[in-house]
Amino acid sequence: MKVMVAVKRTIDANVKVRVKADGTGVETANVKMAMNPFCEIAVEEAVRLREANVATEVVAVSAGPQAVQETLRSALAIGADRAIHVQTDALLQPLGIAKLLKAVAAKEQPRLIILGKQAIDDDNNQTGQMLAALLDWPQATFASKLKIEGDSAEVVREVDGGLETLAVSLPCVMTTDLRLNEPRYASLPNIMKAKKKPIDALTPEQLGVDVSPRLKVLKVEEPTKRKGGVKVADVAELVTKLRSEAKVIG
Amino acid sequence: MSALVIAEHDNKSLRRATLHAVTAAAALGGEVDVLVAGKEAGAVAQQATKVKGVRKVLHADDAAYAHGLAENLAPLVVAQAGAYSHLLATATTFGKNLMPRVAALLDVAQLSDISQVVSPDTFVRPTYAGNAMATVQSLDQKRVITVRATAFEPAAAEGGAGAVEAIGSKGDSGKTRFVKAELAQSGRPELTSARIIVSGGRAMQSGDNFKLIEAVADRLGAGVGASRAAVDSGFVPNDYQVGQTGKVVAPDLYIAVGISGAIQHLAGMKDSKVIAAINKDAEAPIFQVADYGLVADLFKALPELAAELDKQGLSKTKPST
Numbered sequence: 219m220k221v222m223v224a225v226k227r228t229i230d231a232n233v234k235v236r237v238k239a240d241g242t243g244v245e246t247a248n249v250k251m252a253m254n255p256f257c258e259i260a261v262e263e264a265v266r267l268r269e270a271n272v273a274t275e276v277v278a279v280s281a282g283p284q285a286v287q288e289t290l291r292s293a294l295a296i297g298a299d300r301a302i303h304v305q306t307d308a309l310l311q312p313l314g315i316a317k318l319l320k321a322v323a324a325k326e327q328p329r330l331i332i333l334g335k336q337a338i339d340d341d342n343n344q345t346g347q348m349l350a351a352l353l354d355w356p357q358a359t360f361a362s363k364l365k366i367e368g369d370s371a372e373v374v375r376e377v378d379g380g381l382e383t384l385a386v387s388l389p390c391v392m393t394t395d396l397r398l399n400e401p402r403y404a405s406l407p408n409i410m411k412a413k414k415k416p417i418d419a420l421t422p423e424q425l426g427v428d429v430s431p432r433l434k435v436l437k438v439e440e441p442t443k444r445k446g447g448v449k450v451a452d453v454a455e456l457v458t459k460l461r462s463e464a465k466v467i468g
Numbered sequence: 469m470s471a472l473v474i475a476e477h478d479n480k481s482l483r484r485a486t487l488h489a490v491t492a493a494a495a496l497g498g499e500v501d502v503l504v505a506g507k508e509a510g511a512v513a514q515q516a517t518k519v520k521g522v523r524k525v526l527h528a529d530d531a532a533y534a535h536g537l538a539e540n541l542a543p544l545v546v547a548q549a550g551a552y553s554h555l556l557a558t559a560t561t562f563g564k565n566l567m568p569r570v571a572a573l574l575d576v577a578q579l580s581d582i583s584q585v586v587s588p589d590t591f592v593r594p595t596y597a598g599n600a601m602a603t604v605q606s607l608d609q610k611r612v613i614t615v616r617a618t619a620f621e622p623a624a625a626e627g628g629a630g631a632v633e634a635i636g637s638k639g640d641s642g643k644t645r646f647v648k649a650e651l652a653q654s655g656r657p658e659l660t661s662a663r664i665i666v667s668g669g670r671a672m673q674s675g676d677n678f679k680l681i682e683a684v685a686d687r688l689g690a691g692v693g694a695s696r697a698a699v700d701s702g703f704v705p706n707d708y709q710v711g712q713t714g715k716v717v718a719p720d721l722y723i724a725v726g727i728s729g730a731i732q733h734l735a736g737m738k739d740s741k742v743i744a745a746i747n748k749d750a751e752a753p754i755f756q757v758a759d760y761g762l763v764a765d766l767f768k769a770l771p772e773l774a775a776e777l778d779k780q781g782l783s784k785t786k787p788s789t
C-alpha cells in the first residue's frame with residue numbers, strides 16, 4: 219500500500235508573527251520557517267505504517283515555491299521514501315491545493331493520503347476535506363488513532379464532545395490531530411540520507427490544474443490588543459476584585 | 469440573497485452552537501433557513517422553527533444522517549445549495565469537517581472561522597492563531613462559511629415561527645461507518661457556552677490534582693478547561709483543550725491556573741471578557757493578557773480560592789471538598 223503525505227511549509231510555530239505595517243500580510247522576511255507541525259505528525263504516521271509493513275512506500279508532496287523543497291527534505295529525513303514538488307510561485311488556497319493533490323494522487327494511486335488537520339498560518343482546516351470530496355473518498359479528519367485492517371481503516375477522531383470512532387473504506391483521506399503521535403527528531407545520518415532521495419518536480423500546468431485564487435485578501439491587521447492588568451496580593455484580593463470591580467462573580 | 473444554516477444536533481435537540489451561525493447568517497441581510505438532517509430528528513426540526521429569524525426548516529430524515537457523517541451530509545447540502553447564496557455552519561468539529569467537503573463539491577472556496585460579516589462577500593477571519601486578522605473577499609458566486617461562535621451572539625432560541633419542509637435523502641455513501649462515540653459526561657457547563665471557565669495547565673502535574681480546579685469550578689458553576697500540555701500529559705481528556713487547535717472560548721471570566729500563556733493557548737481564550745491568572749512565575753506571558761494576576765503556587769492558591777469563595781458567600785454549590 220502506497221501512502222501519500224501532503225506537507226506545507228509555514229512560519230515556525232514558535233515565531234511571534236508580526237503584521238506588516240502596510241496591511242498586506244505578515245512579515246516573512248528573515249523569519250524562521252518549518253514544516254507545519256500537523257504535517258510532521260502526518261509524515262511520522264506514514265513512516266510508522268511503513269516500518270510496521272503496512273505501507274510499502276511513503277511519498278511526500280508539497281506545493282509552492284522552490285523553498286518548499288527544504289520542507290520536503292525534512293519529510294525525507296523523517297523517513298519518507300521520495301518526494302514530489304509541485305512548483306509554483308502562485309498564491310495557493312485550499313481548493314487549488316486539493317486539486318493539485320488530486321492530480322498527483324491520480325498519478326501515484328495511493329491507498330491512503332494523510333494531511334495535517336490545519337496549517338498554522340492560515341488556520342484554514344480545509345484541504346483534506348476538500349481533497350476527499352474531489353476524490354469521492356471517505357475522510358477521517360482530526361485523527362488521534364489509526365488502525366488499518368485490510369480494506370478499511372478504523373480511526374479515532376477528536377471531536378468537540380470527546381472521541382469518535384469511524385470505520386472508513388480504503389482508499390481514504392485522513393487528517394492528523396496533535397495526539398496521533400509524537401514525531402521523531404530526524405537523526406543526522408537520516409538527514410544525510412535524505413539529501414540523496416529523489417524529489418520530482420511537476421507544475422500545475424503539467425497537472426492541468428487551475429489554481430487561481432477564489433479569495434482575495436483585502437487587508438491584514440493586528441487584533442485589538444488586550445492590556446495587561448494588575449497583580450493582586452493574595453487570593454482574598456483576587457476574589458474581591460472579581461466580585462466588586464470586574465463584577466464577574468457573585 | 470438567502471442563507472442556509474446547517475444544524476448541529478444529536479437527533480434529540482439542537483446544539484446551541486448552531487444559534488451563533490444563525491446570527492451570522494442574519495447579518496448577511498437576507499432570509500435564513502436551517503437544514504436539519506438526522507435520524508428521527510423531528511423534534512430538532514421543530515426546535516429550529518422556533519429560533520428567532522428562521523424562515524424555513526428543511527428536514528431530511530434518514531438513518532444515514534444519524535451521526536453527522538460528512539460523506540452523507542455533503543451531497544444533501546449540495547442538492548439544496550441551488551436556492552442559496554450562502555451556506556453556513558458553526559466552526560465546531562462538525563462544521564469544520566463538513567463545510568470544506570461541501571465547498572469542494574460546489575467548486576467554491578470555503579471561508580473558515582469568520583469573526584465578522586463586512587458585506588455579503590467580505591468577511592474578517594483570524595489567521596496565525598489570532599495574531600493577524602484578515603479581511604477577505606470571496607470571488608465565488610456561492611459562499612460556504614464556518615462561523616466563530618464567540619464572535620456572534622446566539623440567536624434567540626424562542627420567538628421564531630418557521631415552517632418545516634420535508635426534503636428527500638441522498639442516502640448512505642457506504643464509505644464510512646460510525647462505530648462509536650466516547651463523549652464526556654460531566655455535570656459542568658460546556659466550555660463553549662460556560663459563563664466562567666477555570667483551566668489548568670502542565671503545572672497541575674496529574675489528573676488527580678485537577679480536583680483542585682474542579683473544587684473551584686463547581687463553586688462558581690464554571691466549566692473546566694485545560695492547555696494542550698495538560699491534555700497531552702493525559703491529565704484530562706482532549707475535549708478540555710482550549711486554543712488554536714482546541715476550543716475557542718470567550719466566557720465572562722477565564723481563570724488560567726499554571727498555564728504559561730503560549731500564543732496557541734491565548735488564541736483560544738484571549739477574547740474572554742475578564743482573564744485572571746494564577747502562576748508562580750511573575751514573568752509568565754499569561755500575565756500580559758490577564759486583568760488580574762496572582763503570583764502564587766497553585767497548590768496553595770486553589771484551596772485558598774475555594775475557601776475564600778465559601779467565606780465570601782459566593783459558592784453556588786454546597787462545598788464537598
Ligand SMILES: Cc1cc2nc3c(=O)[nH]c(=O)nc-3n(C[C@H](O)[C@H](O)[C@H](O)COP(=O)(O)OP(=O)(O)OC[C@H]3O[C@@H](n4cnc5c(N)ncnc54)[C@H](O)[C@@H]3O)c2cc1C
Nearest residue numbers: 669670671695696697711712713714726727728733748766
Ligand atoms: C501546532 C501547535 C498547536 C498547539 N495548540 C495548542 C492549543 O490549542 N492549546 C494549548 O493550550 N496549547 C497549544 N499548543 C502548545 C503551546 O505551544 C504550549 O506548549 C502549551 O500551551 C503549554 O501549556 P502550559 O501552559 O500548560 O505548560 P507550560 O508552558 O509548561 O507552563 C506551565 C506554567 O505553569 C507554571 N507553574 C509551574 N508550577 C506551578 C505551580 N506550582 N503553581 C503555579 N504555577 C506553576 C509555570 O510557571 C508555567 O508558566 C500548540 C502547539 C503547537 C506547536
Ligand SMILES: Nc1ncnc2c1ncn2[C@@H]1O[C@H](COP(=O)(O)O)[C@@H](O)[C@H]1O
Nearest residue numbers: 224280281333334336337342343344345
Ligand atoms: N501548499 C501545500 N502543499 C501541500 N500540502 C498542503 C499545502 N497546503 C496545505 N497542505 C495540506 O493541507 C493541510 C491542511 O491545511 P489547511 O487546509 O490550509 O489548513 C496541511 O496540514 C497539509 O497537509
